[in-house]
Each structure stands twice: as C-alpha cells, then as structure tokens.
Amino acid sequence: MEDKEFAKELPKKHEDISRWYTDVIAKAELADYWLVRGFMVIRPYGYALWENMTALLDARFKATGHKNAYFPLLLPESLLVKEAQHVEGFAPQVAWVTEAGTEPLEERLAVRPTSEAIFGTMYSKWIQSWRDLPMLINQWCSVVRWEKRTLPFLRTTEFLWQEGHTAHRTEEDGVEETMRMLEVYRDFVEAELAIPVVKGRKSESEKFPGAVDTYTIEALLPDGRALQSATSHHLGQNFARAFNITFQDLDGERRHVWTTSWGLSTRTVGAVIMVHGDDSGLILPPRIAPVQVIIVPIHGKDADEPALREAVDKVSSALSPRFRVEADWSDKRPGWKFNEWEMRGVPIRLELGPRDLRARQVTLVRRDDLERKKQPVPWDGLEARVAAELEAVQGALFQRALQFRAANTRRVTSGEEFRRVMEGPRGFILADWCGDAACEARIKDETGATVRCLPLDTEAAKGPCTWCGRPGQAQALFARAY
RNA sequence: CGGGGCGUGGCCCAGCCUGGUAGGGCGCUUGGUUUGGGACCAAGAGGCCGGCGGUUCGAAUCCGCCCGCCCCGACCA
Helix, strand or coil, X not given: CCCXXXXXXXXXXXXXXXXXXXXXXXXXXXXXXXXXXXXXXXXXXXXXXHHHHHHHHHHHHHHCCCEECCCCCEEEHHHHCCXXXXXXXXXHHCEEEEEECCEEXXXXXXXXXXXXXXXXXXXHHHCCEHHHCCEEEEXXXXXXXXXXXXXXXXXXXXXXXXXXXXXXXXXXXXXXXXXXXXXXXXXXXXXXXXXXXXXXXCCHHHCCCCCCEEEEEEEECCCCEEEEEEEEEECCCHHHHHCCCEEECCCCCEEECEEEEEEEECHHHHHHHHHHCECCXXXXXXXXXXXXEEEEECCCCCCCHHHHHHHHHHHHXXXXXXXCEEECCCCCCHHHHHHHHHHCCCCEEEEECHHHHHHCEEEEEECCCCCCCCEEEECCCHHHHHHHHHHHHHHHHHXXXXXXXXXXXXXCCCHHHHHHHHHCCCCEEEEEECCCHHHHHHHHHHHCXXXXXXXXXXXXXXXXXXXXCCCCCEEEEEXXXX
C-alpha cells in the first residue's frame, strides 16, 4: 500500500525486466538516448559510477606494471586489413570516414572498433630489442562497433572501455600476462562490483578475431542470460607477424614478439544495474556508488532550523573525509527523498529529524534491506558503524548474487534435460561437450544457448558430449548470451 | 536486418474510428501553508500534434512515403 503510486512508475523487475532496465536508467539519471540510434549520453550520475569503476580498475593496472597512453581514433583501411582473421571478424561492424569536408579521402579511414592494428603499428616502431620488452600499455577510450540491436550500457554502438595491449619476449610471458589480467578482472568485478563470475576459455567460434586464445569472465544476469564481462586475449604472434613487430633476442636472433590484449567496457555498468537492482530501483555496491551515504534532514513542526543544520553539518563532516556523503537540502518532502535516493541506489540513508536531534542519533536505513528497518545509531561511533554497514552491504550484494548463480547453474547430462532448462528457467548449464563447432552451432539453433566458456576450474569432461554423444573434450558452460 | 507496437508541452497519456483549429495528470515557475515513506492551496509559463507530400474550404484526425523509439528474433564487448 505504502508506495503504490510510486511503484507504478517502475515495472516490477521480475515481471518485465527489459522495461525495468531501461526505465531505471532513465529515472536514476544514469544515461539518456542520443539522436543517433545506438548512442547514449552518460549523465553525471552514471558517469560518476563509471569513474569510480575506472579508478579502481586503473589502480590494478598500475599495480601490475602498466602505463596509460592514448592512441588515435581513426586508422587507414590498409592497416585494419593486415591481420586476415581480425578484419574478417570486425568488417560488418566498422564505421568508415570517407570524406573530409567536401573532399573525398583517397583512402577511407576506419573508426577504431578496437586498437590491435593501431598498437601493432606503433609497437613495430618502438620495439627493437629484448630490452624493450615487455611493453605494457593501456588506453582508456571509446570504440565504435555498429550494432543492429542496442540497449543502454549493455549494447551500444559506441562504448567506453579500456584496452590493454602488451608485447612479450616469450610465449610463456604472453600467456602469463593473459592470465594475470583475466585474474585482475575477476578480482575487480567480484570485489568492487559484487558480481560473481566464471573464468574460462572461449570456444573456437567465440574467440576474438585474430587471437590464439580468448579468456573471459562470464556473469549471470537475473533473466538467466550470460554476460561476457571482460576478455583477455592471447594473440600469439599473429599480430606481430601482421605488423612486423620484431626484436633482437639475447642470442642475437631476430624474433616476433608475443602480444596480448584485454578489455572491460561500460557494458559492466549494465551488469551492475541488472544484477543488484530491485523493484525500487538501483542498488549500487558501496565501493563504486557515487553517493555512499545520503543524509535526509527532516524538519519537525517545532522546527529548530539552525540546530538541524548544525547537526547535519556535524554528521556530514564526520563522515565526509572517508565516505562519499551528501545531504539533501532540497525542499522536497522526506518521503519523496527516500524514494528518490533509493531509486538511485545509494547504499545507506541517514535520516536526521527532531527525534534524532533530541537523542543525539541518526536513523540509518540500508538500501539492500527489503524491510527498510530503521536503525538508531548514536552520533558517537557513527563513522565506524557506517564503515561496517557499507562493508556489510557490499558483502550482502555479492552473497545474494552468488546464491542466485548457484541456484541457476545446472549440471546437465542429456540433450533432453538441456532443452528443458533452456526452455524453462535458463541460467548456466554445465555439460560435457565434444568441442566441435558444428555441434555448437546445432545447440545454438535448437536451444538458443551458446558455449559461454570452458571454465578453468572445472575438471575435464567425465562423459560423452551431452548433445551428440561423441567423446567429451571438456566441460562447457552454456547459456543464452547478451 | 525481419515480425509486432508506438510517435501529441519536459514525462505519461486522452483526442483520431465519425476532419472544424488541442486537453488531462505529473513535472516546472511564483507566493503561501507544510515536512519521520513521493503534501496542499492559489496564480502562471510551456505544444507549427515525429518529418515530407497528398486529399479537402479546412488535417493531430483520412491516404502515401520517410525517420525515430520500444518489444520479440538472426549478428556483437
């Protein structure tokens, strides 16, 4: 009964998750549509969220020895086509610049869909000796891949991301880097975004165009579909050969370098929205929430305005050195503010009214608490309590997501069972698989599911292929994909 | 790119069938009373009805084409 009126404005998450998703993005002011289909404006609140994510991820890149740089937006077609698999994979999605002002260009320029060709070109100039290796560079930028069907954050034509590009002396070094960065992503997504992921290797058909091996972290979204949340590619010497990246080794021999690339995009913002949100709107993990604590002042009948302001300032300044805290002094009424900040997913609300003033306390409410329990907390020791509650919210969100995934991951041993799961609850399916691309295509045709990855931590296949009965090569994680 | 739906002040929508010169709710502005789960009163501002063309004395309304958005499918971080 309480907020029927308000709830009507947002569809129930479990009843219409597509509408819920796009509506919550609009209402929480994360993003808005641009005039060109597939492009979006990331609004200040959404961008603050992304900035918090990038800061935490960037720190991990720095800690693993990488440096940031910036490479150009456009590249000549002749560069893009140097690696055959690469160009074939990206051709359908590339946007082209063909004119400058009124003059046609003699060679059309591709808007980067990714920057392997760009980095490769420069690396061939910069790398001469084994002493130049490893070369460990990352860039934060946007890329363009033309999309047929788009969705804010989860699938936009232009998206923000980072792409790391590294070059190494030996294959082992390259593989090690690939796995190191995959682990960086896992740690980042699980610890900061509170989203559990499965680490795995992509099948041949899902591999990055031009890669020897693609590794991925896969998250499960509430509608039972999988989201590739980050990828790390071992590129072998494919790009080194295509772009002539060579060095003189210790033994005097000239050799091709081994390269890697790895990326994480604004798509993960979509995952955060989807995984944690509820019927009242966003729920943001405290580590990345633009506002971690919102203070709502409440004027009473016998309002002592100066005393209220003084108390809010006191609470605010006690918390602000350590937390991202804001006080909402707008002239909306308290109920309106409660709903508004819940929509925006702020992890902790502190109410401060006449009763609290008298008792020298605040009333604390956690966003992840469906009951909206109002907990009185004395001013003394507030900082420690808030720290503990934020940690608790972070942990609770991860546990909730972990439970959902566990409840929706099914070990399947027959084609019939496979079909039933995909027609019903969907989710992750673990099944023995022969590894054959044709078999994979058949599974996709008949169930909509694809091989998300071959999980790194599950044992090899125990039995024959669940689908075709031929000898099982590996245990694969299947799901419908975003 | 196929199938379906929808385009009317900032937002949600009525009006269209049966043509006659645009209306409601929310929001916004100003003033006042309010403030512990989306307050109330009063006075205001704001729209060439997605675009182009056609029919007509007259088009938001009828016809054609185009564009955009949403949902569902094939391709993708």
